[in-house]
Every structure is written in C-alpha cells, then in structure tokens.
Amino acid sequence: MSVNRHFEILYMLLHKKTLTAAELAEHFEVSARTIYRDIDMLSAAGIPVYASRGKGGGISLMDGYVFNKSLLSEREQDDILIALQSLTAAKFPEAEEVLGKLSRLFKKETNNWIEVDFSPWGSEESQRRLFPLLRGAIVENRTIRFRYYNSYGKQSERSVEPASLLFKSKAWYLTGHCLASNGPRIFKIGRMKDIVVTDERFEPRPAVPLAEAEDNIMADAIEVTLRIAAEGAYRVYDEFAEETITRNADGSFGIKAAFPAGSWLESYLLSLGTLLEDVGPPPLRARILSNLDAIRSALDPSAP
Structure with missing residues (x-):
C-alpha cells in the first residue's frame, strides 16, 4: 500500500476530473487491479470516488466534490508543510514531492526557512540511498543482514529485525533486535556494510526506550x-x-x-x-x- 499514491490519485482526480485505470496504472507503473484496490480504499476512507464503464467512462470524483481544506486551520496547514520540510532534510523518500502537492492544494507558497543536511561534507551519494532501503525494511517488517564493525574494529555478520532510524550526536543509527545476540541493539549506520533486505518477515517487538538503549551503550x-x-x-x-x-x-x-x-x-x-x-x-x-x-x-x- 502506498499512502503517497493514494494522495496523488486524489490530487490528479481533483485536477483532471476523469482518468482511466489504464492511464493511472501506466503513470504509477502498477497493474490496473492495483489501481482498483486503491480506489476501493479511497472510497472506504470516505472519498466519493467511483468508476464508470463504457465509452467516456473512467474513474472520477462525485460532481461538486472539493477537498475541504477548511477542515484544517491555517496554523495546522503551516505545521504540516513545516513537518514535510523537516523530512526533506533527512532525505525522506517522496517528502519533497508531497510537500509541493500539498502546498498547491492549500494554495500556499512554501518558505524554505530551514535547510538541513545531516550528511558529512563530501559524503557519497550511496550513503543517502541507504535511507529508503532501511525505511522499506522497517515499514515492511523485513529482516536485514549486514557486516558490522564495532568500536574495537572487530567485524561480525549480523541479522537484525530493524525498528527505527535514530540521529544522535552527529551520526545516524539503526535500532533493532539483533538475532545473533538475541536482544535490542543500536548500530552506527556508517559501520554497516553490504546491507541486504531479506524476504524474511517478523512480528514487531515492543519498543525499547531510548534511555534504556543508551544505558546499554554506556555500560562499559x-x-x-x-x-x-x-x-x-x-x-x-x-x-x-x-x-x-x-x-x-x-x-x-x-x-x-x-x-x-x-x-x-x-x-x-x-x-x-x-x-x-x-x-x-x-x-x-x-x-x-x-x-x-x-x-x-x-x-x-x-x-x-
């Protein structure tokens, strides 16, 4: 399921009135069946979207439907746009695209009052590509495997159920359940090499408070x-x-x-x-x- 795809379908229907499933499937590079599932989910969420067959048919919104942005106050709209700007600083996938669409929908010009880049000067683009990879593993509950170098320089093979990404003290970390040590661990992303997202699924475990994880790191x-x-x-x-x-x-x-x-x-x-x-x-x-x-x-x- 792609929340961003659902939002973009709604955005396109608001501006183009009627589109065919084939057109949407080609645009998103998915099957027509996937598009119809998306339409069903939008309808279940209370959006008056429907599909009509025959010549001139397609997928449309009910006549007179307008996205009611007044459900959100001016302050709430600004807060949403500011939050999305913050996500773009972390190279969050698709955040910039969603920011642009919501800005147009709210009829607001975004003021880029903040610019943050967490990567070091001269860092390689490959580092930035890790975020979508790890995000996908976390969201889809997929186990990852990688080589890891600890603070003593020792190398080990790890298999981890990823839980979250953490930025602390000038560096990015991955929190998760390490299957080798059978416990919660924090891994510095810069020391993770040859990361592979597997097809192995896992049931999410209770979150470990950051303070407890920090205590584990500072134990020695x-x-x-x-x-x-x-x-x-x-x-x-x-x-x-x-x-x-x-x-x-x-x-x-x-x-x-x-x-x-x-x-x-x-x-x-x-x-x-x-x-x-x-x-x-x-x-x-x-x-x-x-x-x-x-x-x-x-x-x-x-x-x-």
Whole structure:
C-alpha cells in the first residue's frame, strides 16, 4: 500500500476530473487491479470516488466534490508543510514531492526557512540511498543482514529485525533486535556494510526506550579527564557538553566526561593532535602514547 499514491490519485482526480485505470496504472507503473484496490480504499476512507464503464467512462470524483481544506486551520496547514520540510532534510523518500502537492492544494507558497543536511561534507551519494532501503525494511517488517564493525574494529555478520532510524550526536543509527545476540541493539549506520533486505518477515517487538538503549551503550563507559589548549576552543565547544567543560586559569580547557570504551576512543583523542595537553586515566594515556609510537614507526621505519 502506498499512502503517497493514494494522495496523488486524489490530487490528479481533483485536477483532471476523469482518468482511466489504464492511464493511472501506466503513470504509477502498477497493474490496473492495483489501481482498483486503491480506489476501493479511497472510497472506504470516505472519498466519493467511483468508476464508470463504457465509452467516456473512467474513474472520477462525485460532481461538486472539493477537498475541504477548511477542515484544517491555517496554523495546522503551516505545521504540516513545516513537518514535510523537516523530512526533506533527512532525505525522506517522496517528502519533497508531497510537500509541493500539498502546498498547491492549500494554495500556499512554501518558505524554505530551514535547510538541513545531516550528511558529512563530501559524503557519497550511496550513503543517502541507504535511507529508503532501511525505511522499506522497517515499514515492511523485513529482516536485514549486514557486516558490522564495532568500536574495537572487530567485524561480525549480523541479522537484525530493524525498528527505527535514530540521529544522535552527529551520526545516524539503526535500532533493532539483533538475532545473533538475541536482544535490542543500536548500530552506527556508517559501520554497516553490504546491507541486504531479506524476504524474511517478523512480528514487531515492543519498543525499547531510548534511555534504556543508551544505558546499554554506556555500560562499559570510562571516566575520562582531558586538558585541551586554549587554541582548541572550537573543538571544545563543538564536541563537549557545557557541563563537562571547565576553563582553566591559563586559558586551557578541562574536560571531565564519560566515553564508551573502545579503540575508537584513542583514535578520537589522537585527532585532537597538539591541542591535547593531558589525558587520564593513566591506562588510557599509556594506550595513546603506544599508538603514537606505532604511528611514528609506520611513518619512519628508521626511527628508534
């Protein structure tokens, strides 16, 4: 079933009065039988649509029918259009097309007051194509399979019943029930590779509260203290919560925060370069120094 197709059929009938099932089937690239099912569903929803046979026949709306937009207040119409604009920011399939049609139906010009792009600069188009793929699997309750790299760099094969897409802390995640671990899990989409939507259907499970899922992620978290040079203010304010930041007398910044454990943490701290002046606890500092030695050896094999 396609809600967007039903809406577009209604939109076309409002403007073209009468269309044949063959014309609609060709437009939507579906069978005439599918079109007649759509008409039945529109009729069941209270839309006075009917099909007539014979010469000059076709699918029409009852004479005098007008979409009663007055059922929605001006504020409600604006709220719907703003919500659709927000969906286009997430590259939601068909949102922009529906936005245009509703704007014309409400006789409103859309004011693109907000523009959001969640993808990183220079990201590949293949990343954006993941959203329709994952959305389809979630809506149709289909199991997906993929290779996954965890925060320690370990690769595993996963089979998951997808539940929702989540944007948090500058990245997209997939929530779902992992069949391998037999429990709810959150997967960072950037680490999911070779995603395949299977024909295996599943019964949706009760939703897991986000707070509970976050507790699972932070179960192995470690308390980290950092000192970052004053010149690193842009990184500090971009990447750390206000309550974790302390400004030192010399202008440097003190950070005290919990981080999920994993080799990614050392890589992230190394990305601070010379802005990083101190780090604790001592075992984490030792791992960072070890990584620096390994980098030095890789770049300069002659170095002692």
